[in-house]
Structure formats: C-alpha cells, structure tokens
Amino acid sequence: MRDRSGKSLRLEEWSRRDSFLHRRDARIKILSALLFLVAVSSTPPSSPAAFVPAGALLACGLYISGLPPLALLARAGVIIPFPLFFGFVSWMENNNALFAGALVARSYISALAVLLLVGVTPLPALFDGLRGIGVPALLVMVLQSLVRYLQVIVDHGTRMRRAALCRDAGVMPRRNRQSLWRRASGALAVLFGRSYERAEGVHRSMIARGFRGDFLSIRPPAVTTQDWLYLAGAGLSILGARMLARVSQ
Amino acid sequence: MEVMHIPDGILSVPVWATLNAAAIPGIGLAVRRAQKSLSEGHVPLLGVMGAFVFAAQRMNFPVGFGTSGHLLGGALLAMTMGPGAATIILTAILILQSLLFQDGGLLALGANAMNMAFIGVWAGWLPYRMLSKGSLRTVGMFAGGLLSVLASAAAAIAELRLSGVAMSPAIVGGSAGVFLVTGIMEGLITVAVLQAVERLNPGWLRVPRGMPSRAAGALVTVALLLTIGGVLYISALPDGFESFAARVGVAAQERILWSAPFPDYEVPFLPGDWSRKALAGLAGMAIIYGICLTVGRLLMRQRSA
Numbered sequence: 001m002r003d004r005s006g007k008s009l010r011l012e013e014w015s016r017r018d019s020f021l022h023r024r025d026a027r028i029k030i031l032s033a034l035l036f037l038v039a040v041s042s043t044p045p046s047s048p049a050a051f052v053p054a055g056a057l058l059a060c061g062l063y064i065s066g067l068p069p070l071a072l073l074a075r076a077g078v079i080i081p082f083p084l085f086f087g088f089v090s091w092m093e094n095n096n097a098l099f100a101g102a103l104v105a106r107s108y109i110s111a112l113a114v115l116l117l118v119g120v121t122p123l124p125a126l127f128d129g130l131r132g133i134g135v136p137a138l139l140v141m142v143l144q145s146l147v148r149y150l151q152v153i154v155d156h157g158t159r160m161r162r163a164a165l166c167r168d169a170g171v172m173p174r175r176n177r178q179s180l181w182r183r184a185s186g187a188l189a190v191l192f193g194r195s196y197e198r199a200e201g202v203h204r205s206m207i208a209r210g211f212r213g214d215f216l217s218i219r220p221p222a223v224t225t226q227d228w229l230y231l232a233g234a235g236l237s238i239l240g241a242r243m244l245a246r247v248s249q
Numbered sequence: 250m251e252v253m254h255i256p257d258g259i260l261s262v263p264v265w266a267t268l269n270a271a272a273i274p275g276i277g278l279a280v281r282r283a284q285k286s287l288s289e290g291h292v293p294l295l296g297v298m299g300a301f302v303f304a305a306q307r308m309n310f311p312v313g314f315g316t317s318g319h320l321l322g323g324a325l326l327a328m329t330m331g332p333g334a335a336t337i338i339l340t341a342i343l344i345l346q347s348l349l350f351q352d353g354g355l356l357a358l359g360a361n362a363m364n365m366a367f368i369g370v371w372a373g374w375l376p377y378r379m380l381s382k383g384s385l386r387t388v389g390m391f392a393g394g395l396l397s398v399l400a401s402a403a404a405a406i407a408e409l410r411l412s413g414v415a416m417s418p419a420i421v422g423g424s425a426g427v428f429l430v431t432g433i434m435e436g437l438i439t440v441a442v443l444q445a446v447e448r449l450n451p452g453w454l455r456v457p458r459g460m461p462s463r464a465a466g467a468l469v470t471v472a473l474l475l476t477i478g479g480v481l482y483i484s485a486l487p488d489g490f491e492s493f494a495a496r497v498g499v500a501a502q503e504r505i506l507w508s509a510p511f512p513d514y515e516v517p518f519l520p521g522d523w524s525r526k527a528l529a530g531l532a533g534m535a536i537i538y539g540i541c542l543t544v545g546r547l548l549m550r551q552r553s554a
Contacts, residue, residue, distance in 0.1 A: 079351050110355075139280055145292060146299040149293075158304075158307065192329070193484045198297055
C-alpha cells in the first residue's frame with residue numbers, strides 16, 4: 001500500500017489512451033493475456049534464453065500499445081525480489097544459476113504481460129470483461145465497490161495518522177509503548193467503525209438512486225471480427241513463441 | 250495479507266493448475282452462499298471493508314528496537330465479517346493486487362486465494378469460533394491471528410517446494426522463524442484491534458452460532474499447528490521412510506505387493522508430466538472430498554436417528 005494510489009492513477013491514465021490494443025474488447029484481451037501467461041508458465045525454467053521469444057512478442061505488444069516502455073519495465077520490476085530470492089536459494093542448493101535466471105525472467109515477463117493488459121484496458125471495461133468471462137457477478141461488484149472506496153478509506157486513514165502525529169509531534173515515548181499500542185489499535189478500531197458506517201451510508205444513497213442489487217454498466221459491445229482476428233493472431237503468435245522456446249532449449 | 254503473494258512464473262503448471270481447479274469452485278461456492286445469506290446492503294460493505302484492510306495496512310504498531318509492524322487482516326476480517334464474507338473480500342483484494350499493484354500473479358491467483366482467502370481465513374476463524382465464549386476468548390483471537398499467518402505461509406512454502414524451488418532445511422527453518430514472529434505480531438494486533446472495536450460497538454464482532462466445547466477448540470488448534478509444522482517439515486526433508494529404507498539397504502529388496510492407482514502421485518496413462526500430476530492431484534482431492542462427505546452424512550444420520 002505504500003504510495004499505491006499514485007501507481008493506480010498512472011495506470012488509469014495509460015488505459016484511457018488510444019491504440020490498436022486499447023480498442024480491442026476487454027474479454028478478448030483478458031483471454032489472450034491468460035493464453036500468454038499459460039505459454040510462459042509452461043516453458044520449463046531451464047535457461048533465461050528460453051523466454052526470449054515470449055519477451056520479443058511482449059515487446060511488440062508494448063510497441064503497439066504506445067505506452068511508455070521504460071515506465072512499464074520499471075513498474076514490472078517490483079516483482080523481481082520474490083523470484084530473485086527463491087532463485088538464489090535454489091541456486092545455492094542445486095548450483096544451477098540458469099534455473100535462477102530463468103525463474104526471474106519467467107516471473108518478470110508474466111508481470112509485464114499483466115501490466116500491459118491493465119495498461120490498455122480501463123478498469124470499468126476490465127471488470128465488465130471479467131464478468132464476461134465468467135467471474136461471479138457478486139465478486140465483480142465487490143471489486144467495483146472496493147476500487148470506488150479504496151482512495152476514500154485510505155485517505156481517511158492517512159488523515160487520522162497525520163492527526164495522531166500532530167498530537168504527539170511524532171515523538172515516541174519509549175517508556176509508554178503500551179499506550180502507543182493502545183492508541184494505534186484504537187485508531188484502527190475507529191477507522192473500522194467509520195468504514196462500516198460509510199458502507200451503510202453508501203448503501204442508503206445507492207438505494208435512494210435506484211440500486212436494485214446490481215451495478216449498472218454500459219453493455220459491452222459485441223465482439224467484432226477485428227477482435228476475433230486479433231485473438232487468432234495473438235494465439236498463433238503465442239503458440240509460435242512457445243514452440244521457439246522449445247527449440248531453443 | 251502480505252504473507253506471501255506468489256507472482257506468476259514461480260509455480261509449476263501442475264501446482265497452479267491444481268490450485269486454480271480447487272480455488273475456482275471454492276470461490277464460486279462462497280459467492281453462492283453469500284448471495285443466499287447476505288442482503289444487498291452487504292455488497293458495499295464487503296467492498297468498503299476490503300478498502301479498510303488496505304488502509305489498515307498503512308497504520309504502524311510499535312514493536313520495539315526501533316521497528317514497527319502492521320495488521321495483515323485476514324483473521325480480523327473472519328472474526329468481524331464471518332469466514333464466507335472474509336473469503337470473498339480477500340479474493341477481491343488479491344485480484345486487485347495482482348492487476349493494479351503486481352502483488353501476486355493472475356495464474357497464481359488460485360494458489361494465493363487458497364493460501365490466504367481459504368486456509369488463512371479458516372485457520373483464523375476456527376480457534377476464535379471454538380474459544381469465543383468465556384475466559385479463553387482472547388486466546389482464541391490471538392490464536393486466530395497467529396495461525397492465519399502460519400497456515401498461509403506453510404501452504405505457500407509447500408507450493409514453492411512442490412514447484413521445484415529447492416530450499417535447504419536451514420532456509421525453511423529461517424522462513425518459519427520469520428513467519429512465527431509475523432504471526433505473533435498479527436495475533437497481538439488482532440486482539441488489540443478487536444477489543445477496541447468491541448468497545449466501540451460489540452455488535453461488530455461476529456458471534457458464532459452453536460458453541461463447541463473447549464476440548465474441541467484445543468483439538469482444532471493443535472491439529473492446525475501439527476499440520477503447519479508437518480507441512481514445513483516435509484517441505485524441508487525427503488520422505489522419511491524412503492530415506493531410512495535407502496540408508497539401511499532395505500529399499501533394494503522391496504517387493505511390490507499392490508500397485509497403487511496413482512504411483513508417485515501421477516496418473517500413469519496420460520501424456521505429459523504436468524497433466525499426469527495435475528489429474529492425480531484433482532483425483533486425490535475428489536476422493537478425499539467424497540470420503541469426508543460420506544462420513545459427514547453418516548454422522549448426521551446417526552445424530553438425527
């Protein structure tokens with residue numbers, strides 16, 4: 001959650017741009033992203049070179065999307081510590097540096113693919129797409145209200161934290177840690193209560209505006225021939241990249 | 250919540266495929282039950298509580314030695330919203346984290362949901378449910394917080410080991426130590442926050458229906474601890490019997506008396522390593538589910554007779 005709101009805002013801005021990928025149907029983009037992830041994941045992590053074809057395919061996607069490549073590459077880098085740690089641990093155990101490198105490459109490329117998907121699909125369309133591919137409607141509605149109130153609740157928590165800091169000027173009295181602990185838990189309890197009450201208020205105002213148990217959204221347009229052609233092209237390219245990866249091993 | 254978000258590309262195909270196959274119907278079932286039991290007003294509540302967990306993770310608790318920790322939230326959600334609702338909220342949070350914040354992968358969503366939204370939530374809920382009445386209530390809250398972290402972490406480590414990530418016993422032991430400290434922190438914060446929430450409004454805490462005995466509570470807690478310990482132990486070491494048999498030379502003289510249907514946890518007639526293992530895993534789960542269902546129905550019939 002550290003500075004996450006800024007990151008999601010930037011993604012939101014990217015997703016509102018226009019490109020061939022931006023114009024494709026969300027369901028088709030989700031399916032092609034899942035296909036890509038399965039192809040990458042099923043490539044054995046024997047060497048980082050095995051992921052060059054998938055990386056090249058992703059680079060094409062990045063180019064077509066028109067998104068800032070360096071910012072995307074940097075942002076996908078947040079996942080590197082995880083595979084790096086376990087790759088290193090495995091390297092120490094098995095003396096196989098190639099496996100470690102392949103694990104990092106596989107994980108990084110997968111994260112970049114998800115980032116590309118979210119970067120070319122606005123969140124409302126993404127949620128409609130998720131519903132379209134069979135994610136339960138209730139779960140999508142929870143996701144929508146989570147996103148809608150995330151910033152509100154996080155801002156509320158930040159204001160409470162700032163107020164507490166102003167009261168004690170950020171000084172932590174070492175001998176009175178128990179009261180600090182009580183104060184922190186009290187603040188969280190108040191935030192819990194405010195969130196609870198806010199949810200009830202939200203529901204009341206939703207009912208006042210005619211909420212009948214389902215968020216209204218613009219019906220997603222039918223999948224066009226161009227979308228199907230894109231899916232076919234993406235599928236074939238992914239298959240080709242996967243076969244090239246097999247050859248390169 | 251941030252016990253271990255496994256990204257894509259780390260888990261092997263059999264592991265993520267099996268866990269997705271198990272988690273998807275599980276989430277579907279939780280949603281279906283929620284649709285029956287929750288009113289429309291709960292939909293914004295579930296979403297806002299998800300946002301609360303995000304915000305709560307930003308609030309630091311002083312630990313000492315100049316460090317601080319923060320709430321993870323799985324057990325707290327289970328004890329306030331109930332395990333079914335907590336499962337849905339945590340699944341929604343995991344989806345959002347994987348899409349917007351690159352915390353955890355999309356294909357690994359089944360694994361992460363299984364670890365945190367199912368195992369973590371139920372490991373947090375059961376001790377609280379068992380001990381929620383009487384003087385041991387606080388112990389139940391603490392055990393819930395502790396076990397939710399330990400169970401999730403143990404499951405994640407086991408999945409990594411099954412995916413071929415080699416970990417020495419020292420690494421597994423070190424990780425277990427880190428998770429134990431995190432779990433104790435989570436238990437303490439959960440108790441402190443729940444008590445403060447209760448002072449504000451006792452109605453915000455979930456009151457379990459039907460009180461099982463303390464012995465049952467202790468049994469569940471010990472069973473959970475043994476499971477977590479066992480998972481970590483087998484994650485670090487080779488199979489004890491096989492290793493012992495190889496050392497004393499018995500393994501060379503073994504005779505096969507009965508051929509198991511899934512030798513070495515694989516379906517032998519299928520092509521491809523991962524499909525053999527994935528189907529064997531699914532078949533195993535289905536058999537265990539069938540046995541549990543049959544035993545449960547027999548017990549219910551006996552009780553009602």
